[in-house]
Amino acid sequence: MTPATKLSLGCVADDYTGASDLANTLTRAGLRTVQTIGVPADDLALPEVDAVVVSLKSRSIEAGLAVTRSRAAESWLRGRGASHILFKICSTFDSTDAGNIGPVMDALRADSSDSIVLVTPAFPETGRTVYQGNLFVGSVPLNESPLKDHPLNPMHDSNLVRVLARQSKTKVGLVDLATLSRGAEAVRARLAELARGGIGAAIVDAVFDRDLETIGQVALDHRLSVGASGIGLGLARALVAAGRAKSDAATAMHESAIGGPAACLAGSCSQATLRQIANAEKVMPVLHLDPERVIAGREEAQRALAWARDRFGAGPILIASSSTPEEVAALQSRHGRDAAGHAIEQAMADIAEGLVQSGVRRLVVAGGETSGAVVDRLGIPGFLVGAEIAAGVPVLRAVGAKHGDMVLALKSGNFGGPEFFSDALALMP
Numbered sequence: 001m002t003p004a005t006k007l008s009l010g011c012v013a014d015d016y017t018g019a020s021d022l023a024n025t026l027t028r029a030g031l032r033t034v035q036t037i038g039v040p041a042d043d044l045a046l047p048e049v050d051a052v053v054v055s056l057k058s059r060s061i062e063a064g065l066a067v068t069r070s071r072a073a074e075s076w077l078r079g080r081g082a083s084h085i086l087f088k089i090c091s092t093f094d095s096t097d098a099g100n101i102g103p104v105m106d107a108l109r110a111d112s113s114d115s116i117v118l119v120t121p122a123f124p125e126t127g128r129t130v131y132q133g134n135l136f137v138g139s140v141p142l143n144e145s146p147l148k149d150h151p152l153n154p155m156h157d158s159n160l161v162r163v164l165a166r167q168s169k170t171k172v173g174l175v176d177l178a179t180l181s182r183g184a185e186a187v188r189a190r191l192a193e194l195a196r197g198g199i200g201a202a203i204v205d206a207v208f209d210r211d212l213e214t215i216g217q218v219a220l221d222h223r224l225s226v227g228a229s230g231i232g233l234g235l236a237r238a239l240v241a242a243g244r245a246k247s248d249a250a251t252a253m254h255e256s257a258i259g260g261p262a263a264c265l266a267g268s269c270s271q272a273t274l275r276q277i278a279n280a281e282k283v284m285p286v287l288h289l290d291p292e293r294v295i296a297g298r299e300e301a302q303r304a305l306a307w308a309r310d311r312f313g314a315g316p317i318l319i320a321s322s323s324t325p326e327e328v329a330a331l332q333s334r335h336g337r338d339a340a341g342h343a344i345e346q347a348m349a350d351i352a353e354g355l356v357q358s359g360v361r362r363l364v365v366a367g368g369e370t371s372g373a374v375v376d377r378l379g380i381p382g383f384l385v386g387a388e389i390a391a392g393v394p395v396l397r398a399v400g401a402k403h404g405d406m407v408l409a410l411k412s413g414n415f416g417g418p419e420f421f422s423d424a425l426a427l428m429p
Helices: 016-028 064-080 101-112 160-167 184-196 207-220 231-241 251-252 271-280 291-296 298-309 323-337 336-355 368-378 419-424
Strands: 008-011 033-037 049-055 085-088 117-120 128-132 133-135 170-177 199-204 223-227 262-266 287-288 317-320 361-364 383-392 393-399 408-411
Touching: 008 016, 008 231, 016 033, 016 049, 016 085, 016 231, 016 383, 016 393, 033 393, 064 085, 064 101, 064 199, 085 101, 101 117, 101 160, 101 199, 101 223, 101 323, 117 207, 117 231, 160 170, 160 199, 170 291, 184 199, 184 207, 199 298, 199 408, 207 231, 223 231, 262 271, 262 336, 262 368, 262 419, 271 317, 271 368, 271 419, 287 298, 291 298, 291 323, 291 336, 298 336, 323 336, 336 361, 336 368, 361 419, 368 408, 383 408, 383 419, 393 419
Parallel strands: 008 049, 008 085, 033 049, 085 223, 117 199, 117 223, 170 199, 262 317, 262 361, 287 317, 361 408
Antiparallel strands: 033 383, 128 133, 383 393, 393 408
């Protein structure tokens, strides 16, 4: 894709996992979507896509730095023709009175010259709803949910009009459910009324999926919106309905098969992953790393690579550093929590790099920290998002990777069904 090609939608996400959730949501709605890791280089070549989600780690950093990084991402997306930018935040509105949602919104609003910005973290499918400006997590207000005790962003007020007003330099208003239920024109009239009153941002109620579609339709009138994956779903459906997206995400992923050796890596110690490893042992060779030898040096990673290369011709293999909670606790007590974790993550990254250098182009990784270490080591700047393997875990096709074309699956520990590894490989061309 050249810079002259116009994106239908550009997204700036304030954390990696939220970015993945949004990219997956957009793909399920039919948009051909790429997720990047950080702001891409100007010369990054992209396939033909409808949407790009730029993943940042800006949710809990100093507000000024979050603004700088978000503006850089917005500038990159605008440079590729994105007429609408979604600033993607957490569906529980994670932030403090110092930011970062308000400061970033203010900066992006100023850059976009929008008179008023639609804001909603609602995503009814996941139990996040907004009514009379109050955010509910399931059946309870935000300030009564476990988020009230969040270690970084404790949420003590469910009224988002108040929460955002304490962070933002602009006045904040409300588009209530009664207005929303009357349709897009009623919402447009309410936004115009608020803007005439000097209000620069409006919290929008949403209780049902159809509310998101109305919000998405109206949001496209503007150059900026703020919200969670729910508003992303509304925007995607509005783009498809307007003929501004081709709605062939699945076809885009499978233009050509990758083939070649396939491998799985497991670093998560969750009960779900341990069960998945046990099931994988029934259908593929599995090597369990010795954690003491991993911490002692690089020989254990080299042993694992030699073991894998001897078995490539017979089909997929799995290498696991996963252990039971009791084993992990004992290891951490002997070597320290950070030292043990870092050593294992780096060993898994060493193994991933060695596997790819040996020709592996289909790679499944279990464990959030392990996945991050692997992606960083392989130098993958972005992914084209494909079909879901399990809820929230799509197939990813590398974009701009230094090792060439490859497909991956990256999952957090508790995600996926009992046959996750086999299920993932079955969807990797």
